[in-house]
Amino acid sequence: MTPVLNRLAVATGRVxxxxxxxxxxxxxxxxxxxxxxxxxxxxxxxxDGDAVREHLSRGLGFTREDRDTNIRRIAFVAGLLARHGxxxxxxxxxxYRETRREVLATLPNPSEVxxxxxxxxxxxxxxxxxxxxxxxxEIPHFTGISDPYEAPETPDLHLRTDQLSVEEGVRRxxxxxxxxx
Amino acid sequence: MTPVLNRLAVATGRVxxxxxxxxxxxxxxxxxxxxxxxxxxxxxxxxDGDAVREHLSRGLGFTREDRDTNIRRIAFVAGLLARHGxxxxxxxxxxYRETRREVLATLPNPSEVxxxxxxxxxxxxxxxxxxxxxxxxEIPHFTGISDPYEAPETPDLHLRTDQLSVEEGVRRxxxxxxxxx
Numbered sequence: 539m540t541p542v543l544n545r546l547a548v549a550t551g552r553v554x555x556x557x558x559x560x561x562x563x564x565x566x567x568x569x570x571x572x573x574x575x576x577x578x579x580x581x582x583x584x585x586d587g588d589a590v591r592e593h594l595s596r597g598l599g600f601t602r603e604d605r606d607t608n609i610r611r612i613a614f615v616a617g618l619l620a621r622h623g624x625x626x627x628x629x630x631x632x633x634y635r636e637t638r639r640e641v642l643a644t645l646p647n648p649s650e651v652x653x654x655x656x657x658x659x660x661x662x663x664x665x666x667x668x669x670x671x672x673x674x675x676e677i678p679h680f681t682g683i684s685d686p687y688e689a690p691e692t693p694d695l696h697l698r699t700d701q702l703s704v705e706e707g708v709r710r711x712x713x714x715x716x717x718x719x
Numbered sequence: 720m721t722p723v724l725n726r727l728a729v730a731t732g733r734v735x736x737x738x739x740x741x742x743x744x745x746x747x748x749x750x751x752x753x754x755x756x757x758x759x760x761x762x763x764x765x766x767d768g769d770a771v772r773e774h775l776s777r778g779l780g781f782t783r784e785d786r787d788t789n790i791r792r793i794a795f796v797a798g799l800l801a802r803h804g805x806x807x808x809x810x811x812x813x814x815y816r817e818t819r820r821e822v823l824a825t826l827p828n829p830s831e832v833x834x835x836x837x838x839x840x841x842x843x844x845x846x847x848x849x850x851x852x853x854x855x856x857e858i859p860h861f862t863g864i865s866d867p868y869e870a871p872e873t874p875d876l877h878l879r880t881d882q883l884s885v886e887e888g889v890r891r892x893x894x895x896x897x898x899x900x
Contacts, residue, residue: 581803593795594775596788607777614774615796622762624803
């Protein structure tokens with residue numbers, strides 16, 4: 539019975555919203571946190587912006603309106619899951635401060651996590667080769683280059699991924715969520 | 720602890736998919752079943768086609784392609800919830816047999832429930848006044864009038880709402896789901 543009781547002890551749903559530039563490390567941190575929470579018996583789900591876009595928003599582009607629609611859809615799904623006790627991790631650039639504020643206000647126990655690395659660092663990492671293309675003008679509406687990124691002013695957690703290891707980031711997330719690290 | 724243990728006893732997620740003409744009684748039955756399951760302590764969620772369309776598919780129309788996209792989005796969300804132990808009730812016209820077959824095959828413990836009443840009966844009921852308008856040619860792509868409805872050939876449950884009360888329908892649903900009625 540112990541795993542079940544552990545799970546019940548953290549059965550209140552919540553949403554942890556990772557925002558930041560492409561390549562800042564949102565998905566890496568979210569995946570590592572998901573694995574850690576799952577190992578501890580929590581009900582956890584990761585909604586990754588790119589994957590969810592494919593399922594819920596194919597055909598939408600990257601104008602502000604289309605990005606906001608995608609974010610609201612992710613939030614709708616996150617809310618349904620959290621209502622049933624799931625810890626939902628959302629990894630999405632979600633560049634607009636007002637839109638994040640609006641959707642987080644609708645969610646149970648929301649946390650805004652700013653996954654932060656300087657533009658110069660993520661453009662240098664360029665994991666997916668997108669910054670090179672964006673800087674060459676090949677990708678319109680690319681956040682940080684040709685589209686704005688509005689950093690959180692008062693995030694619940696601010697993780698500088700150019701200064702912290704993934705392990706340290708996960709440790710801070712666990713502490714923030716009330717787990718022993 | 721008793722309610723918690725009861726809930727754990729039925730914690731396997733599943734999806735009950737109500738298909739049928741507009742006005743056949745899908746939402747009425749799904750709402751009554753939801754209330755009954757919730758009263759028994761089950762984790763249950765109702766995804767109503769019209770409501771979900773507003774959240775996930777605004778801008779989509781009623782062509783076959785757009786309807787199918789909407790159905791796939793509902794199924795994606797239903798699958799996420801069911802994976803976390805929720806009994807998900809989907810109420811959606813979902814007129815195309817092949818699309819229902821395709822999405823139900825992706826879902827855990829799916830049941831296809833055919834909520835059936837003759838077109839003459841639902842057009843006569845005309846709860847939302849839509850059949851009158853569709854018959855007057857004012858609504859293109861109206862299922863049963865100007866768009867096809869492909870009835871399930873081998874539904875898991877077939878409820879004739881012109882012959883059964885809501886209470887009897889719920890009783891049969893409960894039995895199908897393995898509950899005492």
